[in-house]
Amino acid sequence: xxxxxxxxxxxxHSLKAGHLRMLKAIVCLGEEGGRALxxxxxxxxxxxxxYLAQTLAPALYMxxxxxxxxxxxxPRLKSLYTFFFTKTSLLLSAIAPVLEDLHRQGxxxxxxxxxxxxxxxRLPPGxxxxxxxxxxVADTEAxxxxxxxSARGFHPVWKTEAQRLYRxxxxxxxxxxxxxxxxxHIAALYEHIGPGFDDGLRARAVTGSFLGAAVRVPCPEDxxxxxLVNGVRAPLVFDETYPDGLLWILDAASLIRGATxxxxxxxxxxxxxxxxxxxxxxxxxxxxxxxxxxxAGVMExxxxxxxxxxxxxxxxxxxxxxxxxRKRAIERRIASGGPRDFSPRRIWDRHxxxxxxxxFASSLLSFPGHLKLAWGLGHVWQLPGHALRLxxxxxxxxxxxxxxxxxxxxx
Amino acid sequence: MYExxxxxIIHEVIEGNAVIIDGEKGLYYALNPVGTCxxxxxxxxxxxxxxxxxxxxxxxxxxxxxxxxxxxxxxxMVRREILRPGGGGNGVYDPALLSGVAxxxxxxxxxxxxxxxxxxDPIHQVDISEGWPVERND
Numbered sequence: 001x002x003x004x005x006x007x008x009x010x011x012x013h014s015l016k017a018g019h020l021r022m023l024k025a026i027v028c029l030g031e032e033g034g035r036a037l038x039x040x041x042x043x044x045x046x047x048x049x050x051y052l053a054q055t056l057a058p059a060l061y062m063x064x065x066x067x068x069x070x071x072x073x074x075p076r077l078k079s080l081y082t083f084f085f086t087k088t089s090l091l092l093s094a095i096a097p098v099l100e101d102l103h104r105q106g107x108x109x110x111x112x113x114x115x116x117x118x119x120x121x122r123l124p125p126g127x128x129x130x131x132x133x134x135x136x137v138a139d140t141e142a143x144x145x146x147x148x149x150s151a152r153g154f155h156p157v158w159k160t161e162a163q164r165l166y167r168x169x170x171x172x173x174x175x176x177x178x179x180x181x182x183x184x185h186i187a188a189l190y191e192h193i194g195p196g197f198d199d200g201l202r203a204r205a206v207t208g209s210f211l212g213a214a215v216r217v218p219c220p221e222d223x224x225x226x227x228l229v230n231g232v233r234a235p236l237v238f239d240e241t242y243p244d245g246l247l248w249i250l251d252a253a254s255l256i257r258g259a260t261x262x263x264x265x266x267x268x269x270x271x272x273x274x275x276x277x278x279x280x281x282x283x284x285x286x287x288x289x290x291x292x293x294x295x296a297g298v299m300e301x302x303x304x305x306x307x308x309x310x311x312x313x314x315x316x317x318x319x320x321x322x323x324x325x326r327k328r329a330i331e332r333r334i335a336s337g338g339p340r341d342f343s344p345r346r347i348w349d350r351h352x353x354x355x356x357x358x359x360f361a362s363s364l365l366s367f368p369g370h371l372k373l374a375w376g377l378g379h380v381w382q383l384p385g386h387a388l389r390l391x392x393x394x395x396x397x398x399x400x401x402x403x404x405x406x407x408x409x410x411x
Numbered sequence: 412m413y414e415x416x417x418x419x420i421i422h423e424v425i426e427g428n429a430v431i432i433d434g435e436k437g438l439y440y441a442l443n444p445v446g447t448c449x450x451x452x453x454x455x456x457x458x459x460x461x462x463x464x465x466x467x468x469x470x471x472x473x474x475x476x477x478x479x480x481x482x483x484x485x486x487x488m489v490r491r492e493i494l495r496p497g498g499g500g501n502g503v504y505d506p507a508l509l510s511g512v513a514x515x516x517x518x519x520x521x522x523x524x525x526x527x528x529x530x531x532d533p534i535h536q537v538d539i540s541e542g543w544p545v546e547r548n549d
Contacts, residue, residue: 093434
């Protein structure tokens with residue numbers, strides 16, 4: 001079985017120039033930050049910036065304001081800041097009663113990732129766009145916590161436990177009617193799931209502030225490790241060519257600048273969780289943004305390659321081979337047919353690719369409904385008739401082609 | 412004394428204009444600069460009398476009646492459940508906040524459907540000088 005290229009140490013996907021300039025303008029202090037801001041302003045086509053850059057815009061707006069920037073892009077950055085402030089505020093406002101209920105019921109919930117960093121460093125809601133809020137509870141409390149979430153309108157998004165285990169074995173992704181999401185974790189990391197694995201994190205948790213209320217957040221070292229490991233999951237586990245978000249770089253930089261990091265504790269925790277290589281891989285991104293963020297000697301204390309015997313790699317490889325190999329094969333077939341191919345075979349391929357985590361039988365059962373939609377029919381019972389018509393049409397076309405060919409060959 | 416109805420209400424001052432989000436009702440409020448000063452004063456724990464006293468020390472060139480406008484503005488904030496009576500605010504009221512308050516009378520603009528507002532693309536569909544959520548005319 002081949003090991004994906006990104007598992008081999010040394011493979012590292014550099015940040016795109018536009019993203020790097022934005023990150024430098026936000027993170028780097030003094031002249032370097034100012035220079036990065038000017039370069040970004042000169043080189044950017046604002047109407048064309050991608051979503052990852054859009055999520056960095058609020059922090060850039062704040063950093064630019066602090067640097068006294070009054071350039072032509074300021075109103076456009078402000079527009080994005082106000083937009084994300086509103087969106088994130090709505091999310092946080094929906095989460096606040098859930099946190100209160102969990103606290104009232106005596107469930108120890110630790111706020112993690114973006115919301116955790118914002119709570120720990122008391123960042124304004126606009127600075128850090130969020131798509132969901134991550135909460136960690138003990139796996140023994142998950143049932144009770146899910147009940148509380150459900151009472152507040154947050155229900156799991158995965159229909160079956162098998163789907164959840166396949167997609168997100170360490171958490172329950174829940175959503176309410178307004179599409180606000182809570183990721184209820186029973187393990188802090190996808191890479192490290194097991195009984196008691198998060199006891200240390202829980203014991204070291206400190207107090208932060210969430211919309212004026214006290215909440216528990218991981219200590220800075222744990223927060224930093226979570227930001228790094230979650231940040232590079234796409235390239236490390238799913239063999240993507242780029243991180244699927246860049247906000248973790250800002251989170252990590254803010255933690256390093258805003259809190260005192262015990263780097264010894266950080267390295268020891270990373271090693272004990274089997275994510276030492278992941279942390280090293282992620283820290284290289286931070287170094288590319290600002291060389292001064294990671295003190296000398298830290299990288300040397302982290303692994304240079306993956307611990308291949310770890311549970312994480314074993315599962316990652318399993319997921320990689322089973323899921324991605326099948327996905328790629330189907331994608332190749334779909335590409336060969338083209339987007340306008342509405343033959344049952346291509347429709348089946350598109351249907352199957354969306355349900356790769358389901359069993360074959362389950363996909364088969366839901367296929368008639370999908371086919372009905374793809375063919376624009378009103379009822380499932382119209383399918384056989386439509387299929388027959390397609391078949392006859394196809395035969396007719398073949399017959400015509402054959403007779404044309406015969407005629408041209410006779411000539 | 413009044414306090415902000417947290418955590419339902421989330422607010423921030425962006426370039427001198429307060430933006431207030433009512434998470435429960437899904438409303439977006441924008442305050443003008445004078446409204447922002449008054450809101451910040453009340454949120455900081457100032458009493459209506461203290462606000463009026465601070466305003467009366469200023470030159471009377473506003474073109475609006477301070478007593479009347481402050482009472483109207485405060486009533487509106489309470490009616491909309493942005494501020495609630497009781498509590499001491501966040502305790503950061505500084506009378507200097509109200510010094511030199513001039514310009515138009517305090518206003519509060521309400522955008523009613525936040526879910527609809529969030530569909531406005533903050534890059535391509537907004538008035539560039541006003542920014543999101545003000546849509547471009549064309």
